Amino acid sequence: MFDLDLWREIFQSINKNRVRSLLSGFTVSFAILLFVILFGIANGLKNTFKEAFGNDALNRVFVNSGRTVSASEGLQAGRRIQFKNEDYNFIKDEFQDKVEFITGQINKNVNASFRNEKNNYNVRAIHPDHQFIENTEIKEGRFINQNDLNNTTKVVVIGRLVEEDLFLQTKALGKYINLSGIPYKIVGVFADDGGDSEERLIYMPITTAQRVYGNNDDIDQITLTYNPELNYDQALAFSNLLTSKLKDRFSVSATDQRAIRVHNLATEAKRVNIFNLALTSIILIIGLGTLIAGVVGISNIMIFIVKERTKEIGIRKALGASPRSIVSIILIECIIVTTIAGYVGLLIGFGVLKLSGPGLAAYMIKDPYVSTSLVISATITLILAGAIAGYFPAKRASNIKPIVAIRNE
Amino acid sequence: MIVKPISYNDINVNKMLEIRNLHKSYPIGDSSLHVLKGINLTVEDGEMVAIMGSSGSGKSTLLNIIGMLDEADSGEYILDGLPIKNLTEKKAALYRNKFLGFIFQSFNLINYKTALENVALPLYYQGMSRKERQELAMFHLGKVGLTEWSHHLPKELSGGQKQRVAIARALAANPKLLLADEPTGALDSGTSYEIMKFIQDLNDEGKTILMVTHEEDIANMCKRIVRLRDGVIMEDTKITQVRAQQYV
Incomplete structure (x- = not known):
């Protein structure tokens, strides 16, 4: 069901609270950017290593x-x-x-x-x-x-x-x-x-x-x-x-x-395999680490946003907003900001890898790249994490007695 | 303790709200604070009632319960023939939207929305189309004399203007009952009388109004004063209304 008014409300909220939107977006962009760059560098190292052994048979x-x-x-x-x-x-x-x-x-x-x-x-x-x-x-x-x-x-x-x-x-x-x-x-x-x-x-x-x-x-x-x-x-x-x-x-x-x-x-060959395994583990740890940092960041921001909007939530409730409409307005806003910011981070990350790629060859990093599908899954993870992190405080806020919410300064 | 008796067999269709033996207490640490200790109150259609009392007397709590912003522990509350009890959040939201209009001491406008958008918000929650609600919101803004300020943000308005936007917003959804919590508390006396004039005009048009205040002169501009002390009604008197017009 497409509710034009709901989207209008959300875009107004994003647009009018630009600092808040930018800050939360920045966290996500930065997490994705780091993810792309670190992963790219790790992949570049792997490529260098692979190349050193040429394509001669290892057996x-x-x-x-x-x-x-x-x-x-x-x-x-x-x-x-x-x-x-x-x-x-x-x-x-x-x-x-x-x-x-x-x-x-x-x-x-x-x-x-x-x-x-x-x-x-x-x-x-x-x-x-x-x-x-x-x-x-x-x-x-x-x-x-x-x-x-x-x-x-x-x-x-x-x-x-x-x-x-x-x-x-x-x-x-x-x-x-x-x-x-x-x-x-x-x-x-x-x-x-x-x-x-x-x-x-x-x-x-x-x-x-x-x-x-x-x-x-x-x-x-x-x-x-x-x-x-x-x-x-x-x-x-x-x-x-x-x-x-x-x-x-x-x-x-x-x-x-x-x-x-x-x-x-x-x-x-055994040594190569062990090295490859170590490199892959490092890549995984880096990726997971950046993602966790991003998830923690977006969670904090969502909690902060809900806290900041508690009074507004109270006012909306006094005017007849149902708890559901409160939760959806916060969640959809969060998802939109995260998606756009994630996309921006992805573009910047790819740009950085593309521009710095040739220069990095001297540092044993060849063709640093990250597959698009991997970055998209990382972004989706962040969006989901943001949505989950936002859901609970939003749900709680939507159930606070309006008078308590309104008094919240 | 003086409690005005309510005659139960006199079921009057004109009764806007009826409260019987209402209790409310708040937990404070291990003990609890008994704020409302058995309130009985009947308000008829078209009345303008001031609820007075020192701070801590329970007047705001009473208003919040009437406004479904808070829940009573026990007792009956019937709003326009509708018993208000064990409401789900969703139902409470619906009733608030349909029956009640709120005016707060601190205006409570949404700061990133223009005056017009603030007034149109309750209509949005009624599911009215955008065009309709903008027209209706404009009409109500006109009634409080703010047509020219419709596209200004709250921060660009004076205190009096903000409260007039809040009044327009409270009226937009055409509520049965208007609840005002210290509507003039944050305003100077000149502006206070101006706001009271608007509220009196609304009452003249037939709106039932319930107002919490601790200012005698504001209370005297209502038609009935209910005095609370320590969670019980001490006094409930009908008075001759002082018109705010003469001070404006």
């Missing part, structure tokens, strides 16, 4: 080899361990259900040139799974595939910055790039948010590299991701088992820490 395990430090099974110390294709296949077969993606890796430094442009780049020869482990984003063309490996084709996938460096304004896709004297066809261009050095890489089929650089089946490093369904303990158990199986395979002493090195990111 990675790196397998490296080195020289043995102790003699074992009749073999001398100082022996060099070298992985081969068969070791790659061994891991793949042995841990079928535990391994999600797996790739071997050979690193070479090459002089690359296209027409007159020359530069030095790292070539990374890999298996196709590498794309998923590094979360490489293909901009054009495709990534290295199994066909390339089977046929040891001379194809490469180059980083965005390699294209920029060597091909200037032209498209690299489909052209031939010269790597230390051998031409390779460019079948893809990729981007990676891991930073500039990641985008100055050149990917090549591992079999091609093995044939071109030594005609062997050596692998420098094996990188894999474990099944994401494994929990932290299972992941550690898996990498421990992998280590001991590899050590057996190469007759390396179980205590040798250098010959076979398996590095499991699960440890880091």
